[in-house]
Amino acid sequence: HESKDPNATKNVDLVGTALGFPGVALVTLAIVQSGDWGWVDSRTMAALLGGILLLALFVKRCSTVADPLLDLSLFKLPFVVAANSAGLFFSIGFLGMWLLNTQWLQAVWHYSPAKSGLAIAPGPITAALLAAPMGRMAMKWGHARVLMIGSVLLSFGTFMFSMRVQPTPNYLADLLPWMIITGAGVGCSMSTLSAAASAFLPPAKFAMGSALNTTMRQVGSALGAALAGSLVISASRILEEAARTKTRPVFTDAVFADFDRAWQVMAAIYLFAGLVMITLYRKPTQEQMTAAGQVTFVD
Incomplete structure (x- = not known):
């Protein structure tokens, strides 16, 4: 059976989307390229740290908006x-x-x-x-x-x-x-x-x-x-x-x-x-x- 949240709205948190998905993508990129670039390479570190930062901002966003993409x-x-x-x-x-x-x-x-x-x-x-x-x-x-x-x-x-x-x-x-x-x-x-x-x-x-x-x-x-x-x-x-x-x-x-x-x-x-x-x-x-x-x- 389908379920419905009576308090749900049709609003989509586009800012949260713009933070979450690129964050995951950058962390994945760092892992994939670590073999070629090396873990201490500036490109690997930039992708990894950038991804972590975006994910941290995503979590912060979800904790403050009324209709978060993820219900923390x-x-x-x-x-x-x-x-x-x-x-x-x-x-x-x-x-x-x-x-x-x-x-x-x-x-x-x-x-x-x-x-x-x-x-x-x-x-x-x-x-x-x-x-x-x-x-x-x-x-x-x-x-x-x-x-x-x-x-x-x-x-x-x-x-x-x-x-x-x-x-x-x-x-x-x-x-x-x-x-x-x-x-x-x-x-x-x-x-x-x-x-x-x-x-x-x-x-x-x-x-x-x-x-x-x-x-x-x-x-x-x-x-x-x-x-x-x-x-x-x-x-x-x-x-x-x-x-x-x-x-x-x-x-x-x-x-x-x-x-x-x-x-x-x-x-x-x-x-x-x-x-x-x-x-x-x-x-x-x-x-x-x-x-x-x-x-x-x-x-």
């Missing part, structure tokens, strides 16, 4: 903080893992885009099969517990990519098992995160809670893509040189080690997302809801 009062609720923080880190790990897997298949194993898609397909298929039953289990066991299970599966599967995947293709033994395990982790996590973000909000705030979670996950996706790219920048340089000279790319052991470290970083991020949820996610008290400006919550 929701962050007074621990379950909102937990669900959105977990969503941010989950999306960093998910996009990072997905890009690493795709780049490995196409650049190292020399799979075509179509073959890469088929190779990755067991993960999404597993996720789709598990999403609905895991959503029901989240209602029974609690969102945090189900998401923790998903985070452990994702962390383990992604870590095993770094331990088992070799330069010589062996899809059935080295990639497929972990693709299915990470797919199961996604099935436990995706719908659970969406539901957890607005689980206890009054109907009038469902849309804002859902939009906030979607925004955090989109930001996480951008950061995950940037982080993955920066961790395997050496592979990107080799691919660029091979494209320029029209030769087949030749990767060194150092490049393979970069992929292993990148997978391990994503595995750690997944686990951290689960720990955030299991530690902080709690049903709010009526006092917390009142302090956040919400009259009541959904039981």
Whole structure:
């Protein structure tokens, strides 16, 4: 069912929009280009500090205007903080893992885009099969517990990519098992995160809670893509040189080690997302809801 905030207006905070989106873009740019520019390069620092400044001004703007782009009062609720923080880190790990897997298949194993898609397909298929039953289990066991299970599966599967995947293709033994395990982790996590973000909000705030979670996950996706790219920048340089000279790319052991470290970083991020949820996610008290400006919550 659709929900409507009776106090909502049609006003859009254009100033907040002009501060928030460029802020995220500049931080992402700094991460993406850090491999080429270097972290202490003036361009990297300017993009990073500029992005942080714009985001700080965005938060300030949202705390002072009557119709903010982002309702900061929701962050007074621990379950909102937990669900959105977990969503941010989950999306960093998910996009990072997905890009690493795709780049490995196409650049190292020399799979075509179509073959890469088929190779990755067991993960999404597993996720789709598990999403609905895991959503029901989240209602029974609690969102945090189900998401923790998903985070452990994702962390383990992604870590095993770094331990088992070799330069010589062996899809059935080295990639497929972990693709299915990470797919199961996604099935436990995706719908659970969406539901957890607005689980206890009054109907009038469902849309804002859902939009906030979607925004955090989109930001996480951008950061995950940037982080993955920066961790395997050496592979990107080799691919660029091979494209320029029209030769087949030749990767060194150092490049393979970069992929292993990148997978391990994503595995750690997944686990951290689960720990955030299991530690902080709690049903709010009526006092917390009142302090956040919400009259009541959904039981």
